[in-house]
Amino acid sequence: xxxxxxxxxxxxxxxxxxxxxxxxxxxxxxxxxxxxxxxxxxxxxxxxxxxxxxxxxxxxxxxxxxxxxxxxxxxxxxxxxxxxxxxxxxxxxxxxxxxxxxxxxxxxxxxxxxxxxxxxxxxxxxxxxxxxxxxxxxxxxxxxxxxxxxxxxxxxxxxxxxxxxxxxxxxxxxxxxxxxxxxxxxxxxxxxxxxxxxxxxxxxxxxxxxxxxxxxxxxxxxxxxxxxxxxxxxxxxxxxxxxxxxxxxxxxxxxxxxxxxxxxxxxxxxxxxxxxxxxxxxxxxxxxxxxxxxxxxxxxxxxxxxxxxxxxxxxxxxxxxxxxxxxxxxxxxxxxxxxxxxxxxxxxxxxxxxxxxxxxxxxxxxxxxxxxxxxxxxxxxxxxxxxxxxxxxxxxxxxxxxxxxxxxxxxxxxxxxxxxxxxxxxxxxxxxxxxxxxxxxxxxxxxxxxxxxxxxxxxxxxxxxxxxxxxxxxxxxxxxxxxxxxxxxxxxxxxxxxxxxxxxxxxxxxxxxxxxxxxxxxxxxxx
Amino acid sequence: xxxxxxxxxxxxxxxxxxxxxxxxxxxxxxxxxxxxxxxxxxxxxxxxxxxxxxxxxxxxxxxxxxxxxx
Numbered sequence: 001x002x003x004x005x006x007x008x009x010x011x012x013x014x015x016x017x018x019x020x021x022x023x024x025x026x027x028x029x030x031x032x033x034x035x036x037x038x039x040x041x042x043x044x045x046x047x048x049x050x051x052x053x054x055x056x057x058x059x060x061x062x063x064x065x066x067x068x069x070x071x072x073x074x075x076x077x078x079x080x081x082x083x084x085x086x087x088x089x090x091x092x093x094x095x096x097x098x099x100x101x102x103x104x105x106x107x108x109x110x111x112x113x114x115x116x117x118x119x120x121x122x123x124x125x126x127x128x129x130x131x132x133x134x135x136x137x138x139x140x141x142x143x144x145x146x147x148x149x150x151x152x153x154x155x156x157x158x159x160x161x162x163x164x165x166x167x168x169x170x171x172x173x174x175x176x177x178x179x180x181x182x183x184x185x186x187x188x189x190x191x192x193x194x195x196x197x198x199x200x201x202x203x204x205x206x207x208x209x210x211x212x213x214x215x216x217x218x219x220x221x222x223x224x225x226x227x228x229x230x231x232x233x234x235x236x237x238x239x240x241x242x243x244x245x246x247x248x249x250x251x252x253x254x255x256x257x258x259x260x261x262x263x264x265x266x267x268x269x270x271x272x273x274x275x276x277x278x279x280x281x282x283x284x285x286x287x288x289x290x291x292x293x294x295x296x297x298x299x300x301x302x303x304x305x306x307x308x309x310x311x312x313x314x315x316x317x318x319x320x321x322x323x324x325x326x327x328x329x330x331x332x333x334x335x336x337x338x339x340x341x342x343x344x345x346x347x348x349x350x351x352x353x354x355x356x357x358x359x360x361x362x363x364x365x366x367x368x369x370x371x372x373x374x375x376x377x378x379x380x381x382x383x384x385x386x387x388x389x390x391x392x393x394x395x396x397x398x399x400x401x402x403x404x405x406x407x408x409x410x411x412x413x414x415x416x417x418x419x420x421x422x423x424x425x426x427x428x429x430x431x432x433x434x435x436x437x438x439x440x441x442x443x444x445x446x447x448x449x450x451x452x453x454x455x456x457x458x459x460x461x462x463x464x465x466x467x468x469x470x471x472x473x474x475x476x477x478x479x480x481x482x483x484x485x486x487x488x489x490x491x492x493x494x495x496x497x498x499x500x501x502x503x504x505x506x507x508x509x510x511x512x513x514x515x516x517x518x519x520x521x522x523x524x525x526x527x
Numbered sequence: 528x529x530x531x532x533x534x535x536x537x538x539x540x541x542x543x544x545x546x547x548x549x550x551x552x553x554x555x556x557x558x559x560x561x562x563x564x565x566x567x568x569x570x571x572x573x574x575x576x577x578x579x580x581x582x583x584x585x586x587x588x589x590x591x592x593x594x595x596x597x
Binding site: 295 | 565
């Protein structure tokens with residue numbers, strides 16, 4: 001048979017040129033005016049953000065040329081406005097991750113310019129390829145704007161047929177891979193949901209997050225600026241966002257640092273790193289850091305810094321539930337989830353907010369196989385009318401349940417107080433943990449102060465000098481308060497010299513290492 | 528600048544007076560909460576220009592308790 005095929009002139013060059021032209025148009029984002037406006041607002045574009053977040057040259061984009069095209073009458077491309085979702089895989093400190101970002105220069109990041117499957121595929125890739133995902137959020141995060149109804153010609157049923165995928169992965173990935181949310185501008189609606197539904201969220205101090213922005217809440221009669229409504233001071237104190245920073249660069253640093261303590265997915269273990277800090281290092285100041293005067297407070301963060309591998313403490317959620325400090329740390333190079341009471345806030349009592357913080361933090365530790373270290377100084381749950389109104393006790397037992405449901409290795413150091421039900425919540429019930437008490441430790445079902453009046457009312461009322469009687473009873477009871485009496489009956493296992501703390505915690509981290517299982521646990525974490 | 532109470536508490540003891548020059552971290556007053564004395568400190572060095580609370584007062588979280596002039 002004769003060969004009728006005409007060989008190509010040279011190659012597929014015209015198609016390659018077309019591809020490059022479309023890619024170049026996509027890199028223009030919403031156009032020079034919108035990009036300038038973004039920069040004038042002190043904000044980077046989504047592509048600049050991805051470049052600075054990821055290791056240089058590591059970003060591999062997916063779907064760059066998806067968008068809305070306009071054609072000349074002859075069918076040639078006149079213009080391509082890209083979708084406002086930029087995503088792909090990249091490396092962060094050498095490890096593969098998924099990055100998905102909103103392009104605010106294209107229709108303010110809203111759904112009008114979104115292709116629904118793009119952010120969805122990013123979440124699926126993180127889930128199925130077992131990679132951490134970093135959501136770079138600005139705008140409504142692909143959610144709708146009021147105009148959407150007119151551009152689509154119909155009203156969207158949120159979560160309607162075919163529309164639940166992103167909602168599903170928004171929370172599903174919390175049980176699968178590390179999820180970091182960065183709020184780098186005004187973040188509302190679905191964008192706010194995607195930011196809040198993360199293991200760790202960071203916003204810039206010029207950003208704001210809200211369910212609905214100032215024009216909408218103005219209808220409620222609340223005349224507020226973006227900052228007044230959802231700025232960092234509101235959101236970090238309410239627990240809506242974990243951390244606030246001055247610059248976008250700092251937000252990227254936070255994301256990198258957060259991920260450095262975690263495995264890439266629940267199918268792996270947290271990475272160990274070499275440790276140059278002597279595990280047996282004794283800090284002399286620990287011997288006198290807790291005041292003998294029981295009414296006086298001390299700086300728990302100084303204790304943390306003294307016992308962890310130098311410089312390894314990475315705090316999260318500092319402004320929320322402040323009577324408990326939470327963060328990651330390393331002992332002998334091994335990552336742990338660290339909780340520590342802060343007596344500067346209600347003496348370390350657990351408020352309803354603190355209890356919520358405990359639940360989320362322990363769920364994360366359990367999800368990613370991080371052993372827990374808890375430095376305890378808890379005089380109990382917060383008391384008083386406001387505490388009752390906040391349902392402190394129900395949030396409290398919820399925190400206890402979260403603790404009891406952990407399976408990761410656990411070590412508690414009782415620094416000072418452990419009183420009442422919240423005092424009992426210092427290690428998981430029903431399994432063996434390690435526990436040490438400092439020389440300054442004291443405990444009881446109830447603190448004696450305030451409790452004596454109730455328990456010994458008849459005796460006090462009958463005394464000629466009730467005040468003197470009260471003091472006498474207090475002195476009588478105080479002699480039983482010594483932790484040595486508790487230790488002699490083996491109600492507490494060990495009392496230690498505080499300077500031994502680092503050595504014992506490094507020892508714990510080493511013992512805990514082989515107990516961690518690189519597989520999904522039973523827990524399905526909620527935001 | 529405003530110096531705020533970080534917690535709801537009662538004012539236990541005033542330790543600085545208007546006109547005092549304070550270094551960063553100096554205690555302005557002690558709050559009492561959960562039987563503990565919790566210091567409210569000067570966030571930076573300056574001169575205390577006003578005290579807005581008295582011993583025994585109840586303060587709310589975030590309430591301004593004193594003013595500092597840098």
